[in-house]
Amino acid sequence: MTPSWLLPAFVLVLGYLLGSIPFGLILTRATGAGDLRQIGSGNIGATNVLRTGRKGLAAATLLLDLFKGAAAVLIGGSLVDGGGAMAGAMAFIGHCYPVWLRFAGGKGVATMMGVVTALFWPAGCIFAAVWLAALFGTKWSSVGGMAAAVSAPIAMTAFGRGDLVPVALALALIVLWRHRANIARLARGEEPKIGKARSGAIQSGPAANDPAGE
Template sequence: MLYAIAAVILSYLLGSVSFSIMAAKLVKGIDIRQHGSGNAGATNTLRVLGKGPGIIVFLLDIGKGIAAVLLGAALSGQSDWVPVLCGLAAIVGHNWPIWYRFKGGKGVATTVGVMATLAFIPALIAGIITILVIAITRYVSLGSLVFAVLTPIILVIMEASLPILLVSLILGIFSFIRHRTNIVKLWQGQENKLGAKKGQ
């Protein structure tokens, strides 16, 4: 039990490491939360710092999710819940990081890492559709919401375990909460497309 609690806490602290904020400080000496969309995530990093830093941050954010789930699996014994809770904790850390006054990103890349580790095939199917949506519409926020909706649906179809299904539903709710301003902009036709100067 103590190992499980420690794993969840460590996963939150890991998730709280914002590679977007770190990259912006390193590359331009700025706080990325004061530029572009104000979001400390891979998309805003791409728009403010360029493709190289954006891709690196995206991969590192995915890596946080993967590492958290693997940490939970290593310390969980036979529990199916601990890896799921560790993945959730990493995303909570990314969104509300203790190191940065609880102002972080939207957790999309970290969610991809978590779900790809917990349920690779469902996440892959949802991810491919998400990429197609982004490629066609150039709306990263829309693609993120599509991933949030599709993942639990595919998990139900593929009869995934209850812990994984529940965490996918929670993460879907997280995604809609964190993208609420984007949803309004999409509805009003004011959302910035990928490649625009201002972020999502």
């Protein structure tokens, strides 16, 4: 007889493994753009891929990171009642803390958007709208990502999806934590805006002065 905990455990592990796929690192290596961990901030997300000067790679990374979050929700939800939120949260954790990269991953904004959209698409639309509005309104990538993350639990609450508020709130808090260095630079007035990184598109080493959100 199969233990009752086995399938939920499988969903959690599957979600984590999906989320931990470092698409940014894979794409940059495969196309000869270098080791993403030695460029710009050293993060594996789309914003750092953009620092290679490859806009197409950055767009592909963004879409794939979004897709893996959504895929985890859809697969988890099809296997276990309530498994969508579980698998989606674990995919987000996997992106931020991938075991393959010694738990040094991205900041999770794109993956969170995929999770939120798959869980409740109206909140996903608000997430995207807030992300773009804050990004282009302030020219700070970090502000766009943080504002979008915070909008998710607010949108869930406004639409009466109280069942999804805890997971959305938890992911938003992790996004803010992952941006703590950006928050400190914003407070000091030292956060560079889009297109104004201190040393151009490509910087060597995981910079302590990560100028953006991913």
